[in-house]
Amino acid sequence: MDINAKPIVDQIIESPVIAAVRDGVNLEQALAAPVRIIFLLASSINQVGWQCDLIREKGKTCFLHVDLVGGLRPDQQGMRFIAEKIKPNGIITTKAACVRWAQNHHLATVQRIFLLDSQALRDGISNIRAARPDLVEILPGLSEKAIQLAVSSFDRPLIAGGLIRSREDVYTALSAGAIGVSTGEASLWQL
Template identity: 40%
Template sequence: MIESQVIAAINSPEKLDEVLSSNCNVAFLMVGDILTVGDNVKRLQKHNIKVFVHLDFVDGIANDRSGIRFLAEKIRPEGIITTKNHLIKYAKKEGLITIQRLFFIDKSAIKKGIQMLKAAQPDAVEILPGVIPRVITELAEVTPLPIIVGGLIENEQEIAQALEAGALAASCGSPRLWNTDM
């Protein structure tokens, strides 16, 4: 599914155009609302970009079973990203690929995050910040899930370090990194 190990994290409307001319074949849609998300998803998919809607950032889609059903049936992205366990479970039932986003700010957050992964059973995990190779390695040792890193990634060296530590891919908000060849 992932051809480029750099995932476009689209966090402003202006970046939609930029991702279309990049090497990215996967995008995390982190902008918009219920009125624009459908058009944005279709536009990206028309360019063979697999789209994951970040439910914590797209306004107007309820954080409940009906919101997930609406997204799956009407918008039809490849999957979702969220920090919420219950949305992971609902999305899996609707046939969407699920990515659980976790913030690892200290040891207790890592421990709690691992428990959340076991409970929700997402298809992949995104950890933030993405510039902590030691933690990536530790997580890879305790979960078979594909690991995506994101947040605070500024250059190709940080992407390479994350991949070397065990990450599958890096989500980057900076368009200058979207053509990085790893």
Template identity: 35%
Template sequence: MDFLKTVMLEKKIGATIRRVEDLNEAIHHPNIGTIFLLGADINILPSIIKKVHSDNKVLLVHLDMLEGAGKDRAGIHLLARMGLRGLVTTKPNLVKFASEEGMAVIQRLFVLDSESVKTGIKMASAVKPNAVEILPATVPRFVIQDMKDALGIPVLGGGLLRTEEDVRLALSKGIDAVSTSLRHLWEMNFEK
């Protein structure tokens, strides 16, 4: 899978949505192709999936924050049957289950120190997500390069991005794309 093409739609910024009420803004934004949904209820998820897909956008649900879905193989299978094509999780076993269902999967990693970088690489190597998302996106260049060298998959960044300069710096360090809830950053345009 060419993750940056099929999931990020060759865009550098994905919209993070924490409240379902904010979904329409991301769906109708011309610069946004991918929506990271950080909070929802399983009961409304089918309508969200349908709405996002009908607008030719990509929806990634952060499974750890989804209410009402089992955080196990059966829960992942249910989400796949609902039409969900991708998810984000911090849990390696869920990466494995979602991959088995044919979903695009992002392993979210919190980078606190050198040991967390090693642990994150080891964990992602074992379960083989389609991409990793590191938080915060403001990590040093060597962290991004170590992850890319070890994993050979795209590295996304999220968290602690406030300004356009922050986004440009993260991208200049090797991050392939970022996710952000800040609307003014959705306005950024990048040439291929």
């Protein structure tokens, strides 16, 4: 973990529910909620700048899913533009190269891994070892056993995400070893 990411990890541990936002209505709800971190999962090049500015102005930490910004390629130049012009606190990506490019620009990194089967776990372990992101997010985040397996397999702090819909899902993920839970379910942002 990069020294710059430690305060973010500490922030997640203190306030483990992360708002996963896909639209403007959800963004308004997330800004009003007691969550400290917002994952901006879908945006466009025309909106992402003011969205990240607004998140930071409200004193919250902004992570941008760089693979899902319409009109912006998550390549070396795109990452430079994101770091210099949009200025999120960190990025989310499924791509190892994006993790490295973001780290070159001193952005905190979350690498998403889809744990669909044993092969996906093996590939994920290989990708995480190669990219060395600050945090790993596994999807879906519902299975206690999968979370425990991921915690023991990855030498990175773990976030569980995807299909988190109830308090029980949040508590199960945290008790299984995840340090945080990302969810688009606005009612859980109050936890």
